[in-house]
Amino acid sequence: MPRCIVPLLNGVDHVEVLGAHFGRDRVLPATIAVEAERTAPGRFVQRSPFVNLNLAASAEQVLGAIVARLRDLEFTCRFMPNEQTLLWSKLCFLGPYALVTSASGRNKGEIYADAEWKHKLMSAMAEACAVAKASGAEVDPAQIRAIYDGLPSGIRSSMQKDLASRRHLELDAIGGPIARGGERYGIDVSTTASLIAVIRAKATE
Numbered sequence: 001m002p003r004c005i006v007p008l009l010n011g012v013d014h015v016e017v018l019g020a021h022f023g024r025d026r027v028l029p030a031t032i033a034v035e036a037e038r039t040a041p042g043r044f045v046q047r048s049p050f051v052n053l054n055l056a057a058s059a060e061q062v063l064g065a066i067v068a069r070l071r072d073l074e075f076t077c078r079f080m081p082n083e084q085t086l087l088w089s090k091l092c093f094l095g096p097y098a099l100v101t102s103a104s105g106r107n108k109g110e111i112y113a114d115a116e117w118k119h120k121l122m123s124a125m126a127e128a129c130a131v132a133k134a135s136g137a138e139v140d141p142a143q144i145r146a147i148y149d150g151l152p153s154g155i156r157s158s159m160q161k162d163l164a165s166r167r168h169l170e171l172d173a174i175g176g177p178i179a180r181g182g183e184r185y186g187i188d189v190s191t192t193a194s195l196i197a198v199i200r201a202k203a204t205e
Contacts, residue, residue: 001026004062006055008032010094011173012087012135028059029083031090035155048155050076054089057081085139088132092139093147095174096124098157099195102169102202105160109153121148123191124178131181131189163202171199 006028007014019027035048053070055063057079067077080086100111100121111117125144132139162169175196182189 004028004059006030006059006063009173010091010170012084012091012177013173015083015087028056028062029086030055030059031086033090033093035158037158037161049152053077054086055079056083056086082136082138084132084135084137088128088135088137089139091174091177092125092128092132092141093144094157095128095178096121096192097148098159098170098174099124099192099199101157101160102163103195103198105164107153108148108151108155112153120191120195124195127182127187127189127192128178130187131178131185134185134187135181159199163199169199169203171196171203175199 001022004026005018005022007018008030015027015029031054033052034046034050036044036046039045051074053067053075055067055077060067060079067079071077080089097108100117101107103120104111104114104117106114106117111121122145125148126141129139129141129144159169159171159174161167175192178192179189179196181187182192
């Protein structure tokens with residue numbers, strides 16, 4: 001049995017699944033933001049100029065020394081006390097961006113140049129933030145929009161790349177919590193639902 005598990009998976013549901021299997025005290029939630037892709041077995045290329053790692057505050061005592069070494073490698077790392085905020089902060093950014101880039105087949109610059117697609121991005125982000133808030137997370141839509149604004153124009157999402165390459169999609173992990181949360185809390189997530197439908201149709205073409 002491992003001493004601890006630090007999952008860097010997308011979504012929010014996996015933490016409870018891992019906790020049920022390995023013991024909740026062994027699971028130290030974390031998220032990572034980076035554009036990277038596998039180019040060959042055992043070989044990965046980082047496409048983005050950033051690597052942002054967020055970890056639950058409960059991990060600081062166990063992982064403090066490792067995080068210090070990662071900071072020396074120019075990782076941006078921080079510990080966060082609210083696990084829901086930790087998990088949903090990434091999903092509120094990633095979910096809408098992955099869904100819109102995958103549904104449109106466009107990168108960030110092309111989405112921002114098209115008023116309709118940019119509106120869909122902002123609408124999906126607002127839906128995700130509403131579900132996050134209902135789930136107990138503290139997220140700031142203005143802050144997420146600022147992150148979108150600062151992204152390189154050519155950046156694409158991993159889901160978009162997976163769809164183009166006919167690989168398995170993380171559609172349920174990324175879009176599912178927002179769609180299910182909307183139903184659970186009575187929140188309108190129609191933009192998210194429509195994007196998920198478009199991607200599912202593309203995946204079966």
